[in-house]
Amino acid sequence: ASKSVKLNTGAEMPTVGLGTWKSKPGEVEHAVEFALRNGYTHIDTATAYSNEKEVGAGIAASGVKRESIFLTTKLDNPDHKEAPEALERSLEALGTSYLDLWLMHWPAYMTKGEPSRADKSHDWIDTWKYMEKLYKAHPDKLRAIGVSNVSVEFMERLLAVATVIPAVNQIELHPSCTQEDIVELCAAKGIVVTAYSPLGSDNSPLLTNEVVTKIAAKYDVQPANVLISLQANKPNVTVLPKSVTNARILSNAKLIDLTEEEIKELQAIDKTAHFRACHPDWTGWGSLGFPDCKDADE
Numbered sequence: 001a002s003k004s005v006k007l008n009t010g011a012e013m014p015t016v017g018l019g020t021w022k023s024k025p026g027e028v029e030h031a032v033e034f035a036l037r038n039g040y041t042h043i044d045t046a047t048a049y050s051n052e053k054e055v056g057a058g059i060a061a062s063g064v065k066r067e068s069i070f071l072t073t074k075l076d077n078p079d080h081k082e083a084p085e086a087l088e089r090s091l092e093a094l095g096t097s098y099l100d101l102w103l104m105h106w107p108a109y110m111t112k113g114e115p116s117r118a119d120k121s122h123d124w125i126d127t128w129k130y131m132e133k134l135y136k137a138h139p140d141k142l143r144a145i146g147v148s149n150v151s152v153e154f155m156e157r158l159l160a161v162a163t164v165i166p167a168v169n170q171i172e173l174h175p176s177c178t179q180e181d182i183v184e185l186c187a188a189k190g191i192v193v194t195a196y197s198p199l200g201s202d203n204s205p206l207l208t209n210e211v212v213t214k215i216a217a218k219y220d221v222q223p224a225n226v227l228i229s230l231q232a233n234k235p236n237v238t239v240l241p242k243s244v245t246n247a248r249i250l251s252n253a254k255l256i257d258l259t260e261e262e263i264k265e266l267q268a269i270d271k272t273a274h275f276r277a278c279h280p281d282w283t284g285w286g287s288l289g290f291p292d293c294k295d296a297d298e
């Protein structure tokens with residue numbers, strides 16, 4: 001069997017999953033179908049990506065049994081006050097009766113409509129309490145719940161009141177955004193970390209970074225394989241390379257073992273070339289406890 005990590009629920013989460021952030025309708029159905037037909041068993045989507053329906057179509061088209069797939073989606077920021085309805089909408093769009101993992105996409109409630117604005121009258125901790133309630137009441141629909149984009153400061157606040165420890169915290173993770181503090185806290189609490197944008201997202205400078213290309217040449221693999229393997233080799237981490245390109249989807253599933261020295265060298269890139277690929281409008285949200293996220297209003 002391919003590599004997987006055990007969640008605090010006892011379930012196995014396949015280490016490499018297909019990411020679908022920025023995968024457009026019209027591309028993503030094929031990507032999901034192709035990935036599932038070629039050995040992927042883990043697909044990640046979100047209501048906010050506006051592609052759940054197409055992801056569901058790709059799963060159906062693949063002919064792979066639902067039980068053989070680990071499927072994750074996320075509660076959108078404007079849906080924090082209507083978690084049960086949002087869950088039903090996601091299940092319907094994906095064409096499934098259950099999720100392997102349902103994440104709170106951001107610890108930040110936003111208003112509906114355009115422009116969507118921060119609304120601090122609703123505490124995201126209360127959203128987690130709704131999610132716990134749903135998880136306890138509907139084990140047939142939710143096999144695990146977790147969070148995304150949660151910093152150390154926010155995780156400490158959550159853990160102080162949670163009756164269900166999140167199974168996963170999905171965060172941006174690559175050599176230019178290593179976030180070692182939250183990775184360590186999650187490891188200590190038995191929370192699996194899922195790395196999104198492991199390549200650094202679109203047009204990433206990491207693909208031509210000289211440390212990355214030097215290691216790729218040594219193992220005769222693509223820079224992407226080095227970046228994906230860096231995450232996959234961490235004991236409590238799973239990783240979501242996004243691609244809509246057949247050859248890359250195939251290639252990205254190939255993991256290599258890196259030496260301690262190489263891991264250190266890669267993790268050190270952050271010190272001189274830090275960046276975050278995911279820049280939502282932080283206005284009104286504050287930094288969410290991430291030291292490198294500034295709020296334009298503050």
Ligand code: A2P
Pocket residue numbers: 019196197198199200201202203207222224225240241242243244245248249251252
């Ligand atoms: P595409 O989807 O057009 O194939 P991340 O996973 O960090 O979010 O990065 C996704 C970006 O990296 C997308 O632009 C994707 O392009 C591209 N990408 C995915 N796999 C590879 C690869 N093996 N080599 C180079 N670029 C890749």
